[in-house]
Amino acid sequence: MFFKLHSFTLIGIDALDVCVEVHISRGMPEFIIVGLPGKAVNESRQRVRSAIINSGFDFPIKKIIVNLSPADIKKDGSFYDLPIAISILAVSGQIKSGVFKGSYFIGELSLDGSINPVRGLISMAERVSSSGGKYFFVPYSIADQASFIPGIKIIACKNLLEVAEALSGGTQIERFIYKNTGTRGQSSCSNLDFKDVKGQFKAKRALEIAASGRHNIILMGPPGSGKTMLAQRAVSIMPELELKECIEVTKIYSLYQKYINCLIRQRPFRNPHHTVSRMGLIGGGVVPKPGEISLAHKGLLFLDEFSQFPANLIEDLRQPLENRKVIITRNNMSYSFPCNFMLIVATNPCYCGYFGDGSRKCICSLREVKKFWKKMSGPIMDRIDMRVTVARLPESSFIKTEDSEGSDNIRERVKKCMIIQKERFEDEDISYNSEIGNNVINQWLKSSKKIRDLIYTISKKYRLTARGMVSILKVSRTIADLEESGIIKESHIIEAVQYRVGYNQDSLT
Amino acid sequence: MEDTNGKKILYLLASRAVKPARFIEIYRSNNGDLEKTLKFFLKYKALKLKFEDDEENPGISSGDGIFSTEAVNCTAGKGVGLLDIGQDSYPDILKNIYSPPPLLFFKGDKIKEAKFCIAVVGSRKCTAYGKEAARYISKNLSRMGITVVSGVAIGVDSCAHEAALGEKGGTIGVLGCGIDIIYPPENKYLYENIPENGSIVTEFIPGTPPLKSNFPVRNRIISGLCKGTVVIEAGEKSGAIITGEMALRQNREVFAVPGNIFNAMSRGCHWLIKNGAKLVEKVDDILEEFTIYSERILKSSEGCRGSSKQAANSEIQKGLTAGESRVYEFLGYRPKSVEEIVRDIKMDVREVLRILTLLEIKKLIREDSFNKYSRLF
Numbered sequence: 001m002f003f004k005l006h007s008f009t010l011i012g013i014d015a016l017d018v019c020v021e022v023h024i025s026r027g028m029p030e031f032i033i034v035g036l037p038g039k040a041v042n043e044s045r046q047r048v049r050s051a052i053i054n055s056g057f058d059f060p061i062k063k064i065i066v067n068l069s070p071a072d073i074k075k076d077g078s079f080y081d082l083p084i085a086i087s088i089l090a091v092s093g094q095i096k097s098g099v100f101k102g103s104y105f106i107g108e109l110s111l112d113g114s115i116n117p118v119r120g121l122i123s124m125a126e127r128v129s130s131s132g133g134k135y136f137f138v139p140y141s142i143a144d145q146a147s148f149i150p151g152i153k154i155i156a157c158k159n160l161l162e163v164a165e166a167l168s169g170g171t172q173i174e175r176f177i178y179k180n181t182g183t184r185g186q187s188s189c190s191n192l193d194f195k196d197v198k199g200q201f202k203a204k205r206a207l208e209i210a211a212s213g214r215h216n217i218i219l220m221g222p223p224g225s226g227k228t229m230l231a232q233r234a235v236s237i238m239p240e241l242e243l244k245e246c247i248e249v250t251k252i253y254s255l256y257q258k259y260i261n262c263l264i265r266q267r268p269f270r271n272p273h274h275t276v277s278r279m280g281l282i283g284g285g286v287v288p289k290p291g292e293i294s295l296a297h298k299g300l301l302f303l304d305e306f307s308q309f310p311a312n313l314i315e316d317l318r319q320p321l322e323n324r325k326v327i328i329t330r331n332n333m334s335y336s337f338p339c340n341f342m343l344i345v346a347t348n349p350c351y352c353g354y355f356g357d358g359s360r361k362c363i364c365s366l367r368e369v370k371k372f373w374k375k376m377s378g379p380i381m382d383r384i385d386m387r388v389t390v391a392r393l394p395e396s397s398f399i400k401t402e403d404s405e406g407s408d409n410i411r412e413r414v415k416k417c418m419i420i421q422k423e424r425f426e427d428e429d430i431s432y433n434s435e436i437g438n439n440v441i442n443q444w445l446k447s448s449k450k451i452r453d454l455i456y457t458i459s460k461k462y463r464l465t466a467r468g469m470v471s472i473l474k475v476s477r478t479i480a481d482l483e484e485s486g487i488i489k490e491s492h493i494i495e496a497v498q499y500r501v502g503y504n505q506d507s508l509t
Numbered sequence: 510m511e512d513t514n515g516k517k518i519l520y521l522l523a524s525r526a527v528k529p530a531r532f533i534e535i536y537r538s539n540n541g542d543l544e545k546t547l548k549f550f551l552k553y554k555a556l557k558l559k560f561e562d563d564e565e566n567p568g569i570s571s572g573d574g575i576f577s578t579e580a581v582n583c584t585a586g587k588g589v590g591l592l593d594i595g596q597d598s599y600p601d602i603l604k605n606i607y608s609p610p611p612l613l614f615f616k617g618d619k620i621k622e623a624k625f626c627i628a629v630v631g632s633r634k635c636t637a638y639g640k641e642a643a644r645y646i647s648k649n650l651s652r653m654g655i656t657v658v659s660g661v662a663i664g665v666d667s668c669a670h671e672a673a674l675g676e677k678g679g680t681i682g683v684l685g686c687g688i689d690i691i692y693p694p695e696n697k698y699l700y701e702n703i704p705e706n707g708s709i710v711t712e713f714i715p716g717t718p719p720l721k722s723n724f725p726v727r728n729r730i731i732s733g734l735c736k737g738t739v740v741i742e743a744g745e746k747s748g749a750i751i752t753g754e755m756a757l758r759q760n761r762e763v764f765a766v767p768g769n770i771f772n773a774m775s776r777g778c779h780w781l782i783k784n785g786a787k788l789v790e791k792v793d794d795i796l797e798e799f800t801i802y803s804e805r806i807l808k809s810s811e812g813c814r815g816s817s818k819q820a821a822n823s824e825i826q827k828g829l830t831a832g833e834s835r836v837y838e839f840l841g842y843r844p845k846s847v848e849e850i851v852r853d854i855k856m857d858v859r860e861v862l863r864i865l866t867l868l869e870i871k872k873l874i875r876e877d878s879f880n881k882y883s884r885l886f
Contacts, residue, residue, distance in 0.1 A: 201847060
């Protein structure tokens with residue numbers, strides 16, 4: 001007797017169809033799983049047997065062979081418990097149903113028959129939708145995250161008996177269809193607000209521009225100047241994720257956390273410590289998992305004390321920053337993880353930290369300061385459009401009680417700016433000003449002599465490289481968008497200069 | 510090259526058996542007769558110089574052989590000249606100091622021709638103001654045919670060289686290492702460009718690394734070559750102050766450019782002024798001290814002295830927009846932060862940042878430290 005059922009395996013963040021085939025024959029009672037099962041899959045034999053018995057069904061005392069096809073891909077994880085159990089019940093005639101075709105099953109079983117959450121559910125739901133499935137049987141506790149995928153019906157069951165009930169035919173299945181409440185996760189739960197930052201007008205303005213045009217930014221300043229405080233609040237001025245983005249982000253997070261019961265709505269903010277391993281930052285492992293850069297997808301990656309990060313880790317960021325995804329090859333397979341993040345980097349300006357600080361003397365030699373910068377410069381710095389100096393506040397600023405602008409106001413402006421960019425780049429494969437190519441910038445330059453002259457003056461005065469000028473132009477495009485100006489005006493460029501050049505710029509380069 | 514005396518001195522010094530100071534002592538006791546001095550040293554058997562036996566393959570039989578061959582190889586070709594104390598072209602003004610170098614290595618002939626030199630020295634870690642001042646003073650000095658001497662270091666030194674190089678007077682760079690060693694590496698371009706309108710000079714034997722202890726020794730040559738020394742931006746214990754002190758000891762004039770009283774980099778200059786150095790605002794302040802020369806020089810350079818910049822600036826100020834002049838008026842000579850500007854004149858931060866860039870481009874203000882600005886004029 002033979003029966004087969006649809007389920008999945010996970011390849012990176014994507015789900016791949018797997019058929020769970022069961023064959024029961026006479027012979028010595030036996031229960032074998034084939035098709036490159038991992039440890040957790042092999043152990044599912046025990047869970048399945050107990051769950052079936054404890055749910056009041058009979059476990060057939062026959063020779064049972066389970067094959068997970070395609071049989072040449074290694075399978076791991078505990079989510080084959082439910083499909084295996086259902087197949088056994090079906091093949092032994094204990095469940096009969098007309099909906100097996102077009103149904104997909106996933107779930108880990110407890111010994112008592114209840115269904116536990118699994119990783120990667122949302123990727124699987126997406127796969128069900130794209131391969132034209134109708135029903136998707138999932139653990140009840142995490143059903144919400146899958147329920148936003150259009151075109152499929154989520155059947156949320158708490159235990160094996162409920163699954164059997166849902167399959168028993170008629171309108172029974174309708175009872176278990178999960179209906180989401182329409183709210184996507186929690187709203188911004190972060191209580192960090194730009195209101196709390198006193199002074200630092202320039203840095204705040206710079207972060208607003210950076211968030212609007214998705215420009216990578218470096219905050220440089222002496223200890224205690226508020227770099228970390230500013231960066232941590234940057235995510236509070238970014239608009240919430242759109243549904244499509246929510247799904248993408250949740251896909252990545254659900255690989256790590258089983259208990260995501262709803263979509264992630266707030267933009268991620270990742271702040272890895274500088275001792276993070278290469279695998280932890282970029283992603284990897286025997287079964288590759290996304291690293292911090294992917295966990296920051298659609299959000300912020302904040303590298304505090306950038307100078308402390310090992311040079312090879314910094315270099316590793318090059319390709320992901322360029323391609324917005326990272327491809328990891330392990331076990332003859334390539335795994336692609338998206339990592340479209342905005343990079344915020346905070347660093348002291350030198351070893352002692354006080355270079356450029358007005359009130360305290362820097363004890364580094366100029367050579368040391370240069371050495372400090374050499375470590376960071378190069379390809380990574382080229383990909384950072386904005387370089388903003390953050391000074392320590394004079395004591396008087398702390399005493400002043402007036403409120404600064406809150407994050408809510410700023411977020412509205414950022415949102416508007418993002419919409420403008422979205423409209424502009426509708427037909428292109430980019431979505432932010434920071435991704436504009438050089439050909440477009442050349443066109444801007446061609447179109448206006450005034451701008452050309454201004455650029456010439458600026459680059460001469462500040463000894464800027466061509467790359468520096470391109471960055472300034474990109475940032476001025478964002479400033480123009482923030483002011484809802486169709487063309488870049490001189491004033492926009494002049495402001496953008498402030499976010500590129502800083503104190504003693506010429507002695508550092 | 511007919512310069513056997515120079516070579517002999519080189520071998521003597523390279524052998525490390527004779528210290529320059531000892532050489533000068535004997536040289537002076539022989540009333541400046543170089544032949545006699547050399548004979549004196551050759552009397553010692555241990556110092557029997559090999560070149561007496563073998564003209565073709567000179568070297569030194571005692572002392573550090575490697576050192577001397579390297580030295581010989583470096584001076585051969587490569588445009589390095591030797592200038593010994595017995596030569597007529599050896600600057601007289603340098604001969605008069607307490608311990609003149611018996612032998613100078615040089616590239617570029619300025620050292621032989623320069624009649625009137627002024628040293629411009631200062632901190633390596635200078636502010637934008639220091640650089641501006643170094644350029645301004647050196648350029649105008651050089652324009653009047655005065656040679657600017659400095660130490661080829663980064664910061665004030667390189668600005669002084671750079672500015673003087675393009676004008677009539679040219680520039681002389683005095684090194685703290687062997688002439689074949691480029692230090693600091695950033696200043697390679699100065700090594701290449703200075704010989705065209707100036708000289709690179711050192712008393713150190715080729716191959717000498719830039720040891721810390723070399724620089725104070727080198728400073729006595731900088732001040733010794735010059736009738737006056739201008740100190741721009743020096744910290745309290747900096748090398749520039751040492752140069753100033755050397756100049757005093759050598760009975761030369763010392764000038765200092767004042768700075769911001771809040772800036773630690775000006776402490777040294779102010780200390781010099783307090784102790785009698787002359788305060789310099791413009792090149793005339795320097796020239797006044799050298800009446801004999803200035804008469805002639807002033808005549809030859811009518812109209813190209815640094816005209817009072819201040820007058821020109823009030824003109825610029827008239828060209829400012831309302832917002833610009835508001836910010837400019839608000840800024841004083843004490844650095845003020847962007848926060849203060851935004852808060853006190855109640856202007857939008859965007860507007861302030863834009864105006865600050867514009868004023869900076871117009872060279873009216875400068876950024877003293879992170880996000881803190883003050884007036885330049």
